[in-house]
Amino acid sequence: METGSKPRRRDTDERRVxxxxxxxxxxxxxxxxxxxxxxxxxxxxxxxxxxSDKQGEISSLTRIIDDLRNDNHRLRNALVKIRTAVDQTIPAMEDHCDGRNSWKACGCSTNLDCSCRTTSRTTSPTLLEHTGPPMPNNQAQRHDSTPTEASDVSEVVHGNLGLCQPDTVDELNSAETFFDFNPNALLEMFEMGTTSPNAWDPATPSPLDFRLPSSETVKTAPDIDKWHVSNGAFTNALNSVKKRAGPNLELDLHVPFKAAIWGWDNVGPEAQHPVWLALRQVDQRVFGSWKSKAQRIALMYVCQTLMQYRESPTKDNLARVPNFFRPRPSQETIQHPAVIDFLIWPGLRDRLVFEHKKYTATGALSAAFVQNFNFYWPYSDRDIFGHNPVTDRYEVSKVFLEYVYSFKNWTMRPGFFQQFPEMQDDIAMFEEPPNFPGAAWMG
Structure with missing residues (x-):
């Protein structure tokens, strides 16, 4: 019995284990x-x-990069302006010490690095060879009232192309002066940021930002007031220049280019001339919505040629005024608002001399005019300047001036004639050119 119970106990222990x-x-x-x-x-x-920490680190680094980029842009702008100021100051000091005349024969101030009489000059090959898109077909035609042809432009603008030119047209070439700017900085400022006058304003104040304090953004005038704003500006400018003691020799033709690059607040004291004060008011309060720098510069340039002639009606100054911009008989015999004289199209000027009250009672004409105004410049804004490889500097392109002096490049878009169909015989209509490779329309 005892022997049988032991195996059972052992089996139980093993099962438990x-x-x-x-x-x-x-x-x-x-x-x-x-x-x-x-x-x-x-x-x-x-x-x-x-x-999560990596995203925060990336955001922090991105902010640092943005701050450094803004500082870099401000410093680049500062260096360009410092160099310009130095180049303008040194000749002035030398002239003062030597007792020489402060003005050159071409009409430019000796404070400026002028190359009006330079005969060996080049621009970019694309500009010299005119390989851009052809003009629209209707832009090759103009009305009988137009007192200009392409040959007239060649006689005036091509003074530096080795052709026989009378001495009286040398004044025109004063617009083709060199800009002694750092080439890369100049072109970067044309393409950097927005078109706002404060495009390069830092997000936060910086001790490195030496520029003139920027005023508040000038608001564009209501359409109903644009006619009167323009007329008042031109009237005041013409009255001011007539009261000046001497002829307008100190008019700095660089101002519209500087205004397009830096904004009006940063141009400098040369912008205080009555002509530029008037054009600044028109540029900001009337045409403030324009995005094309070429269009703004072109209009300011032709307007200042007429103002300079009004102040000093010499043969040389008249030669600089585009043929299509010279007064019509109706303008010389009938009293009219001053702003009419600064409208591009002779036919439109004739019409408004007689009917300006009809068209300016509301702001419809001003609104359509600003919205549809068109200066044909088939290149980018940076092509306003051409690179001179000899001096390694940028100069105002002769091709740009050719486009300015060619009447067929000044048109209105079709929307204008939907509101004012009676003006189709006064103003040429713009038609989009064929889409050639490399063509860039800057409206």
């Missing part, structure tokens, strides 16, 4: 599973925290 082992293995497996899950959770949490 085996059961205990199974339970231990299950417990260990569960523990390992919990540990594994915990490790996976912690690793995932760590990755999430690292990712």
């Amino acid at each position: 085996e059961k205990k082992r199974i339970q231990d293995r299950l417990a260990q497996r569960a523990t390992r599973e919990r540990t594994k899950n915990r490790i996976a959770f912690l690793e995932q949490r760590l990755q999430s925290l690292e990712a």
